[in-house]
Each structure stands twice: as C-alpha cells, then as structure tokens.
Amino acid sequence: MNRKWYGLAVSWSVVVAATVCLIHCSVACGGFRAAIAVRNVTPDTLLPVSGGVGPSKGVKQKIGELTVRALVIENGETRVAICSTDFLGFPGVLCKSVRAQVSGIAPENILIGATHTHSAPDCYGFTDKSGKTGTDIEYLSSVCTKLADAITEAVDKLQPACIKIATGRAQGKIAFNYYAEQLYDPRCDVIQVLDAKGKPFATLVNYACHPEIIGADQGILCPDFVGPLYDRIKERGGGTGIFMNGALGGMVTADCRGPDGKDIRTWDECIRIGYLLADESLRIVAGAPIHKNPKLFCGNITIKFPIESELIRSIVKLSPLGFELDEKGRVASQVNVVNIGSAQILTIPGEALPNIGYYLKRKMHGKHNFLFGLTNDAFGYILTKVDWNSFDRYDYISRICLGEMTGEIFIEEVLEFIDKCPCPMRTTN
Numbered sequence: 001m002n003r004k005w006y007g008l009a010v011s012w013s014v015v016v017a018a019t020v021c022l023i024h025c026s027v028a029c030g031g032f033r034a035a036i037a038v039r040n041v042t043p044d045t046l047l048p049v050s051g052g053v054g055p056s057k058g059v060k061q062k063i064g065e066l067t068v069r070a071l072v073i074e075n076g077e078t079r080v081a082i083c084s085t086d087f088l089g090f091p092g093v094l095c096k097s098v099r100a101q102v103s104g105i106a107p108e109n110i111l112i113g114a115t116h117t118h119s120a121p122d123c124y125g126f127t128d129k130s131g132k133t134g135t136d137i138e139y140l141s142s143v144c145t146k147l148a149d150a151i152t153e154a155v156d157k158l159q160p161a162c163i164k165i166a167t168g169r170a171q172g173k174i175a176f177n178y179y180a181e182q183l184y185d186p187r188c189d190v191i192q193v194l195d196a197k198g199k200p201f202a203t204l205v206n207y208a209c210h211p212e213i214i215g216a217d218q219g220i221l222c223p224d225f226v227g228p229l230y231d232r233i234k235e236r237g238g239g240t241g242i243f244m245n246g247a248l249g250g251m252v253t254a255d256c257r258g259p260d261g262k263d264i265r266t267w268d269e270c271i272r273i274g275y276l277l278a279d280e281s282l283r284i285v286a287g288a289p290i291h292k293n294p295k296l297f298c299g300n301i302t303i304k305f306p307i308e309s310e311l312i313r314s315i316v317k318l319s320p321l322g323f324e325l326d327e328k329g330r331v332a333s334q335v336n337v338v339n340i341g342s343a344q345i346l347t348i349p350g351e352a353l354p355n356i357g358y359y360l361k362r363k364m365h366g367k368h369n370f371l372f373g374l375t376n377d378a379f380g381y382i383l384t385k386v387d388w389n390s391f392d393r394y395d396y397i398s399r400i401c402l403g404e405m406t407g408e409i410f411i412e413e414v415l416e417f418i419d420k421c422p423c424p425m426r427t428t429n
Helices: 004-008 012-024 092-100 137-156 226-235 267-286 310-318 354-363 392-399 406-420
Strands: 033-040 067-075 078-085 110-114 159-169 175-177 187-195 200-206 240-244 252-254 296-306 330-340 343-347 368-372
Touching (some): 033 137, 033 200, 067 296, 078 137, 078 240, 159 267, 200 226, 200 267, 226 240, 226 267, 296 406, 343 406, 354 368, 354 406
Parallel strands (some): 200 240, 343 368
Antiparallel strands (some): 033 067, 033 159, 067 078, 159 187, 296 330, 330 343
C-alpha cells in the first residue's frame, strides 16, 4: 500500500481552519478543564481472541497494541470520565471493578465503552461445549487496574481547556450494513479538546462500525482499524485519539470489500480505513466553533432488562465473571446522559440497531447528539419488538438479544429520562 497518499490528502482548508483556531482559542478557556491518559493492555503472553459468542480462537502473532483510554472533563463540581477499551465488549461487572478503584470521580460519572474489536481477549467468559472458558481472569483484573490508573492520571493532569464539537457525514469507503447496504448512520460526531494555547491534545471520534477487518480466525491479536485511527489522529496534530462506537447492530461493519466483492482482511486495510476515518473526523471538526467554557452535566439511571434468550442466560450462568441478576432474573445496566456544551451524549449498553440509533438522535436535545454504544455494559444486540425474530436475516441477532422487549424498554426509559435532564447549550460560550 502506498501510504504517502494519506499525507498528501491534507486539504488547505483544514490548515487554514487550524490556524484560525489557534488565534481564537488563545483567549482564556474559563473553568472547563480536561486531560487524557492511556495504558497499554496488550497481554505479555498472547491470549486467544474473541469475535463473538463461543470459544475464543488461538493467536500466533500481534499487530499493534491494545489500549485503554480515559478522557476526564470537568467544570465546576461536575467531573466525568469517558473511557474506551480495545475489546469486543466490557461488561458491567468489569466496569464496577474499575470504578471501585477510582477515588477522584463519582462512580456513576465513569463511562466505560468498548471499541468492539474482534481481535482481543474475551471479556465475557464465553464457554465451549464442555463448559470451559478461555478467559484469563488475572489478565482482566490487570486491565481493570490499568484503566483505573489511567483515569486517576487524567484527574491529576487536569488543565484549563476548551472544546470544538462537530457532526458531519464521513465520506469515503469506511462502513456499510452487511444486512442492508445503506441502512447505517454515516454521520461522525467529534469532540476535540484544546489547551489554553489552542493546541489540540485529545480528539474523540463517535462513529458506528464493527472493527472486524482482521476478525478472530486469522490468529492475530490487534486493535483492528482503531489502532491506525489513533496513530493518524496523533500524526495529524489531533492529539490523543479516543474512539467510542455507536449504533452498530445488525450488521454495520467495516467496508473492506475488494473489487471482486470479497473482503480484504489485511492490516493494510485496517490502515486504510483507520486513516480515512481519522482524516474525515479532523476535517469535520476543523472549522467548528469553540466552546471556551462549556457547561457540563452528567446524569444516570439504572435500567433492568429481563433475559429471555436461553443463550445469554447460559452465558450469565456459566461465566466466571460473576454476573449479577436481581430476584426476578433481570440484568441491570447503568445508562448515562452527558451534556457538554452543545452536545448531548447517551450511552447504550449493547449494540443497538441503526433504526434505534436514528430515532434516539432525533429525540435527543443537543445540537450534536452522540450515542456511545457498548458503554457501561455490553449485553448483545438491542432490537425493537417489531424486528425481533421477525426475519430470517435477523435470526442470529435475535438469539444474541436479551429479549423481545429489550429495545422497547430501553427507548421508553431513556427518552423519559432525557426529557427530565437539563437541555444542552445551543451556542458557544
């Protein structure tokens, strides 16, 4: 692959916009503060990787590094940590372990998402037919500790900051819906954090797409396209990247199709897509106005879901992680709403289908509405009742869904909660 093309692709408009930003952001940033920290969590001894429900697959090599990242933001008495982990999912039981090790932020204000790479160790405790699991509990414990350390470091490094927020259509061959090609959200939402001198030091990218170019069956441990995404953001002056997935269910995936229609499942393809998404994210945010002192709000509710799926009930029962159910056999997930400047963020404890994502964004109250999928929990797909078990095409995702009413319960409760929350600011301040 000729990677020089990426360097030549920087548009003059982006350079001009960055210069304008440096001029305007030199003004004091107010009471808003932020910082970001990263930890490498690549296992010293390579572990099997998980691409979904079922036994993990053996690994022969690694490409790139797995990381956990923590972006901490603060204004006044409100402090929030937005965290991303390079795993298929990061269940609530692990989130609980991380929060217990952090003293600088209220536990309910720590949001932990997964990039959803299909080439990392199992965080669920999936079992094989004999009931055995390849999950390494000691390794997962070390990941939780490292993420807690990253959050604490970011708290200690908090500095005056301002932000830019933007939403735009990501152009180019990045994602498509494997079940229905155009049924996905091409919008990319970006928050860029700048220091008091106007230099970006963190760029958050919120985009719905499965990082499964490499997958679990090639014997490779890697962060998939998210690793190159981070490399490109840093190379282009965007600081440290942090990726939060979106409504990627059924099946919004990386568009790595070649001219013959077959998937190109190589690291070079991870680089192509990761670089392209990074370039598009930086293009989208380049000319955005600056929030010099964005207001910050963080609220949370707990939603309980019944488990109708025999498959998920079996995973919960057999997993060594110790999943907790209430007296009615329901699983509980924390859901957050965060307002930052003109943006509103809603967390989703799984993989919501794109139609749910579009509907939620339409009903939210921000000028820019972010959906953090696979955040605070990761219990399978989230479908509406009219989609659940309705099509042959949806047979798999219906089986990997808690139940027929999962989407209905989630939509009803989060929209009621959102309407009770303060509305985000509509202009820069």
